[in-house]
Amino acid sequence: MNKEQFLSQLKRSLSGVPETEKKDILYDYEEHFRSGMENDQKEEEIARSLGKPRVLGKSYRIESLLDESRGGRRTANVLRAVFASLSLGFFNVIITVPVFAGLLAGLISLWAGAVSLAMTGVAVILAIILQPLLPAFITLGGLSIPFLIFVSIGISALGLLSLIGMWKLSQWFFKITAKYVQFNLRIIKKQEAKA
Amino acid sequence: MNVQFKKGVLELCVLVVLCRRDYYGYELVHTISENIDIAEGTIYPLLRRLTKEGYFTTYLRESEEGPSRKYYQITEKGQTYKEDLLQEWSHFVSSVNNLIQEEEVA
8 A cells, every 4th residue: 555545545544533633633644654654664654554444443533433422412422423423333223312302392392392382471471462463363351360370470480391391301411421322432442452 | 551540651752852952853753762662643633632631732844845833832731741740650560560479489
């Protein structure tokens, strides 16, 4: 393998690593080849002692994923790390993906519940305010206004509380997911080291 | 030798070598591979990680041959980390030696 083949294989196996980082990594090996050739080493000889570019690329990819799942608690980062690690082929696709998708779906439906609860409260308040203006469209169903005000405040408060609860729950969910991804990456790192 | 073990030791070697003076990549890799048999390319991911963790800084300097080279310089944090690892290492080696000697006596 010559310099060009080595670098292009390495570049290919760095897919998913941020562009600026990729450039930096390739630069290190270019410099290594350059210095080696200044010391009268042959390209093939240098490439051989560097090792397999695919193995090197994989260890950079794992490192970069670990960074990503650590650095950002941001949802997008966590989700990206989950999918990127699928491409590394160590997540048990049959078990992990359905469980993760199920939990995510559950989370989304709980959010929908919380949002609609809060909106119901707001809607009742609006109905009370707008009823005298639009008697043709809105009826209060014969219920007294003080009772409705009481109910609407109750529902709104409950909605708000569940929204706050959902926010906390989601944060927790993504934190756990990030931890799980990191845990898997560490296992893979160990397996890589043995290979 | 066990690869995982070797990798841990490699980290210590890089730190120890860079405590002497600043090295550029190729030079550092050579110094280490002269003594330890390892795929030379694996030192670069290690250097990158340790730099990210704040144990090294890097700077570019022109070489006599022309193009500039990336030099690695150990930070204070790196020196402290090296001392910790070194202590762990000496402790480990003397424990192993103790065991071996006990074995010989018995």
